[in-house]
Amino acid sequence: MIIDFIYLQLLLAILVVMLFTSMFRILREYERGVIFLLGRFYKIKGPGLILVIPFVQQIVRVDLRIVTMDIPSQDVISKDNVTVRVNAVLYFRVMDPQKAIINVENFLEATSQLAQTTMRSVLGQHELDEILSARDTLNADLQRILDQSTDAWGIKVSTVEIKHVDLDESMIRAIARQAEAERARRAKVIHATGELEASKQLLEAARMLGQQPEAIQLRYLQTLTEISSENSRIIVFPLPMELGRILQKMGAPEPHIEDPQAPSDIT
Helix, strand or coil: CHHHHHHHHHHHHHHHHHHHHHCEEEECCCEEEEEEECCEEEEEECCEEEECCCCCEEEEEEECCCEEEEEEEEEEECCCCCEEEEEEEEEEEECCHHHHHHCCCCHHHHHHHHHHHHHHHHHCCCCHHHHHHCHHHHHHHHHHHHHHHCHHHCEEEEEEEEEEEECCHHHHHHHHHHHHHHHHHHHHHHHHHHHHHHHHHHHHHHHHHHHCHHHHHHHHHHHHHHHHCCCCCCCCCCCCHHHHHHHHHHHCCCCCCCCCCCCCCCC
16 A cells, blocks of 8 residues: 555656646747637747646747748639649748637638639739739739738738749740741841931932032042952942943934025925
8 A cells, every 4th residue: 555655646746747847838039829728819928938837728839930832833814815824932921920820720721722812813814925024013913912811810921923834835836936026027127227227328428429529539449449459350340320321422323404405306
């Protein structure tokens, strides 16, 4: 009996020590503890050493660090009826541990599902060209909508970034043809603009050379100098068009003029 009583006392002492040590919890700097007293919210404790009464109080740890969540690829139908697969990354953190634990069952899963639904809804309101080119605007819209929706959960969405947009092979070829046609159009416009500017400069040069006839002769000699410096056996001498007209007039036969005083033959 005495030995059994000693064992019972030893067992009780061990239980008391274990119960006493379980009352103390250590929370890291980035952790907070949501304390419930008999099932009702009591207070938020931490960081550091805190005291939790066993069987009376319960604690739920909440991490306050920024969470990086990958949004799985979603099939999105754009405004111009093009199907694309889009994935993104979401950055958020818990600002109010009380709301994050009490107002939503699992704030991580809830935030993930809300991000997927919001991304499909927002991107479906834009055309394919906007999805590919205006990512900064789309990221800002997604961040604003998600931040407003998760405010009741005590969560702050800091950034949403669209990572990749997957297109069908046929759509990729169509976009390539469109880009090629756009480049060809720009090349033609640039070429036409160059021709217009060159014609204006030539017109201005012709006006200046026309004011001084000696300038045309100097330009003619400069052209011959440039031609003679090249390794060519043939030299073309440009002649003025007026000289050709003069030679043509000199080679033409004179018209026959009848003498009014010459006797006419009368039969």
